[in-house]
Amino acid sequence: MTDRPAVPAPVPLPPGDLSLPRARPRVRASWARSQRYGVSPEAVEAVYSPALSTDSLFYECGAEVLGRLHGTLAAEPVGLMITDAEGLVLARWSGDREISRSLDRVHLAPGFYFGERTAGTNGLGLALADRVPSLVRAGEHFVAPLRRYTCAAVPVLDPRTGDLVGSINMTTWSDASSDLLLALAQSAAGNTSALMHVRSGGHPERPMPRGEVFHVFADRLPGADPCPSRAWRDAVAAARDAVAAGRLLAVVGEPGAGKSAVASLARHGGRRRERVLVARPPQAADVDSWLALWAPELTSPDTCVVVSGADVLPAWAADELAAVLGTAPAGPVRPVVLTAPSLAAVPASLAALVDSVVEVPALRHRTEDVEPLALAFARELRHRDVPFTPRALRALAAHSWPENVRELRAVVREAVARTDVVDVHHLPPAVLSAGSRSLSRLEQLERDEILRCLTRPGTTATQAATELGVSRATLYRKIAQYGLRVPGREPG
Numbered sequence: 001m002t003d004r005p006a007v008p009a010p011v012p013l014p015p016g017d018l019s020l021p022r023a024r025p026r027v028r029a030s031w032a033r034s035q036r037y038g039v040s041p042e043a044v045e046a047v048y049s050p051a052l053s054t055d056s057l058f059y060e061c062g063a064e065v066l067g068r069l070h071g072t073l074a075a076e077p078v079g080l081m082i083t084d085a086e087g088l089v090l091a092r093w094s095g096d097r098e099i100s101r102s103l104d105r106v107h108l109a110p111g112f113y114f115g116e117r118t119a120g121t122n123g124l125g126l127a128l129a130d131r132v133p134s135l136v137r138a139g140e141h142f143v144a145p146l147r148r149y150t151c152a153a154v155p156v157l158d159p160r161t162g163d164l165v166g167s168i169n170m171t172t173w174s175d176a177s178s179d180l181l182l183a184l185a186q187s188a189a190g191n192t193s194a195l196m197h198v199r200s201g202g203h204p205e206r207p208m209p210r211g212e213v214f215h216v217f218a219d220r221l222p223g224a225d226p227c228p229s230r231a232w233r234d235a236v237a238a239a240r241d242a243v244a245a246g247r248l249l250a251v252v253g254e255p256g257a258g259k260s261a262v263a264s265l266a267r268h269g270g271r272r273r274e275r276v277l278v279a280r281p282p283q284a285a286d287v288d289s290w291l292a293l294w295a296p297e298l299t300s301p302d303t304c305v306v307v308s309g310a311d312v313l314p315a316w317a318a319d320e321l322a323a324v325l326g327t328a329p330a331g332p333v334r335p336v337v338l339t340a341p342s343l344a345a346v347p348a349s350l351a352a353l354v355d356s357v358v359e360v361p362a363l364r365h366r367t368e369d370v371e372p373l374a375l376a377f378a379r380e381l382r383h384r385d386v387p388f389t390p391r392a393l394r395a396l397a398a399h400s401w402p403e404n405v406r407e408l409r410a411v412v413r414e415a416v417a418r419t420d421v422v423d424v425h426h427l428p429p430a431v432l433s434a435g436s437r438s439l440s441r442l443e444q445l446e447r448d449e450i451l452r453c454l455t456r457p458g459t460t461a462t463q464a465a466t467e468l469g470v471s472r473a474t475l476y477r478k479i480a481q482y483g484l485r486v487p488g489r490e491p492g
Contacts, residue, residue: 026130027121027140029316033129033349034120034142041120044106044143047113052090058082058156058165059090061195065188066093066168077176079103080188081169083124083153087115090166099173106145108171116315119143123151124169129315131155131164131284133189135182138174150174152182154189159197164312168192213279213294225265226376229366232258239266239358247355248325248334250310252342256406257360259339263306266358267337278306287317298324298335310338311345318347325353363401363408370396373405377412378422388422395424398485399431425455432485447482450475454484 039045053059062082070080074095082090089110094100108114116125120142126134133154141147153169168189170181227233235251242249243266251259251266260278267276277297282290297303307313313321325336340346343357363369371393378386388396401407415426424432429448432455453464465475478484 024140026126026134026316027136029319030116030121030126030129031142033116033315033319036349037117037120039117039120039142041143043145044108044114044119046107047118048107048111049088049113050111052088052111053084054090056165057196057199058158058192061199062156062166062168062188062192063091065191065195066091069093069184069188070095076172078170078172078181079108081108081124081171082166083114083128083169084166085128085164086113087118087125087128087167088113099171102148103171119146122146123171124153124167127153127155127167127169128164131312131314133182133186135178137178148174150176150178150181152178152185154182154185156189156192159193160200213277213290225261226372227258227366227369228372229369231361231366232369235262235358235360236265239263242356242358243267243333243337245356246333248336248338248353250338250340250343250346250351250354250357251360252340252357253360254341254362254404256404257362258405259360260306260308261405262358262360263308263337263339267304267306267333275300275303276306277303278308280308281310281312281317284312284314287314291317291320295321295324300335304333304335304337306337306339308339310347310350311340311342313347313350315347315349319349322349322353325350363404367397370401370408373408374412377409378416381413382416386416386420386422389424391424392422392427395427395432395485423455423457425452425457433483443482446478447484450478450482451484454479 054063059082066080066082070093073080077096077099079092079094079099081092084090089108089112091110092100092103092108094103103109107119113119114122114124116122116129119125121136122141122143123134123136126136133152135150135152137150138147141149141151149171150173151169151171153167155167156165157163158165168185170185170188172178172181225236239249239251239262249263249266251263253259264276264278277294279290279294281287294305297305307321310318321336325334338346338350338354343351343354346354371388374388374393374396375385378388396408396411411428411431412422414428415422419426429444429451432451433447450464450468453459453467454461456464459467461475462472465472468475470478
């Protein structure tokens with residue numbers, strides 16, 4: 001059970017253009033958060049960190065893009081910045097001494113935090129909070145000394161995981177033209193993301209979230225929970241206890257571990273008539289219509305909404321949801337369950353409402369669940385039982401499952417689409433490889449070809465080496481290099 005964080009006493013809002021009806025809703029919401037965080041409207045609080053993380057792929061690519069762009073804007077009064085996901089400025093480029101000195105005075109400089117909690121409403125803070133490109137002009141800034149600037153910022157997501165890694169920010173004088181500033185920042189952020197994709201080995205990009213909202217049927221749940229492990233059962237039991245006690249529950253854990261499943265099982269336990277909706281957030285720009293689709297259901301006494309991935313909600317949407325929960329009619333159970341990687345990742349306005357936290361262990365910590373889950377997924381996909389050979393099951397149990405249950409389901413889907421009996425040669429090479437480093441395209445091709453030969457029924461290591469055109473010693477060296485595991489058919 002978690003203690004609710006203390007909320008700082010509000011400070012008076014400074015006078016400014018936000019009193020006008022034309023102020024944008026997202027900016028108004030950011031001002032309200034700035035007030036709630038206790039940000040001073042008189043000056044930017046200097047929060048400095050001497051440790052700057054400049055060894056990431058994001059920094060490498062962003063610095064290269066902004067370094068080239070700076071070369072074309074050297075005479076322009078604009079500051080180009082890279083920040084991490086918390087708003088810490090990692091680097092800044094500017095060829096204009098006057099604006100550089102001015103930005104130093106307000107601590108918009110490397111080593112200083114410039115998120116909403118430190119600097120109130122500003123371009124990069126709003127971009128990180130709402131996860132969408134943001135432009136904050138002059139009087140829209142919460143802190144008075146920042147009103148001499150216009151800031152454009154764009155969040156950057158890791159193309160492999162979809163995680164927020166930082167932002168590209170551009171700041172100029174408020175009386176300068178800002179029409180192209182946001183477009184320039186978007187172009188730089190897009191080039192950074194594209195360069196990250198290429199340098200990460202060109203791995204498939206994570207599909208963009210579509211904002212699904214679906215109904216979990218209670219009569220299907222018993223067959224949907226085959227996991228026998230003690231760790232899984234304990235998590236489900238703890239979640240049910242929290243729901244029964246009327247606490248607002250957050251289910252946390254690694255992506256794909258089964259957080260939504262635990263939340264759904266907890267809500268249906270003992271309340272078979274309750275309707276459970278699982279709502280997965282879409283891209284930040286589409287959250288408004290997504291929220292309007294299901295938020296009215298929170299007033300229904302027999303409906304619960306599992307907000308899956310509450311950590312990726314834009315700050316304004318989290319604030320709106322928290323307000324709705326605060327006015328929801330009292331009842332024996334709360335109308336919502338949140339899921340996220342951790343409570344710390346949940347937006348502050350929602351995290352403050354959480355009464356209980358249950359962690360779902362990763363699949364690698366509950367290997368006894370792998371076989372029943374694989375059989376259940378195969379049955380669901382083929383509408384009948386599909387057997388797995390013992391060595392295929394041993395290979396599945398030995399894999400570390402970095403993407404958890406989500407990865408296991410994808411592996412089973414691919415395998416049962418090819419055969420009626422799953423053997424080790426029907427499994428993807430990644431499952432049979434213990435290597436942790438990223439492989440180049442050529443290395444992947446070599447590894448896959450070795451596995452194709454080794455996993456063919458009846459093929460010995462000597463025959464595989466002959467087919468590959470290498471010696472047995474070279475084959476053994478390659479097997480060790482790639483950490484290959486072929487249960488029941490070790491080279492010999």
